[in-house]
Amino acid sequence: MSDNRFDEGIRIRREVMGDDFVDAALTRNAGTDGEDLQHHITATVWGSVWTREGLSKRDRSLLNIGMLVALRATEELRGHVRGGLRNGLTREEITEAIIHASGYCGAPAALSAMKVAQEVLVAELGPISPEAD
The missing domain is CATH 1.20.1290.10 (AhpD-like)
Structure with a gap:
């Protein structure tokens, strides 16, 4: 089973925060200890919470x-x-x-x-x- 929460999360995150903001956050954390946290937040907060109806x-x-x-x-x-x-x-x-x-x-x-x-x-x-x- 494929988990598309990161893909949905990155789409919503870019829509709300803008490409420049998201690119800066991802670039700033690439190759650091913070990289996994960026992916986690994108998948869980943006991909699971922000995509909910209601x-x-x-x-x-x-x-x-x-x-x-x-x-x-x-x-x-x-x-x-x-x-x-x-x-x-x-x-x-x-x-x-x-x-x-x-x-x-x-x-x-x-x-x-x-x-x-x-x-x-x-x-x-x-x-x-x-x-x-």
Whole structure:
């Protein structure tokens, strides 16, 4: 029996995170102790969890942002903010998710997360434009 979880996982991972992000992660870990972990995460998280029915990719992205705020996993958050934009989240929804998480995860975690999210949002969408009067 063939296990295609890695193939499905790499497809979804590239779709959500982008080729540059995935290529960099795989290249950075090629030939190192981290290579097996990259393959494991691709097969199990991306190939088994992200491929499940029941939640849209957009919803999964929103959940990930909240969980990554809680974990204070800012480097992972950076990629998932970009992924959330690819999956249809708006700047406002990403910001609100971080504000919402602050009530459960605390201000330091939310402030750290917002710093990273702001860098990504400006890089991807540009600065917030002042509304015309």
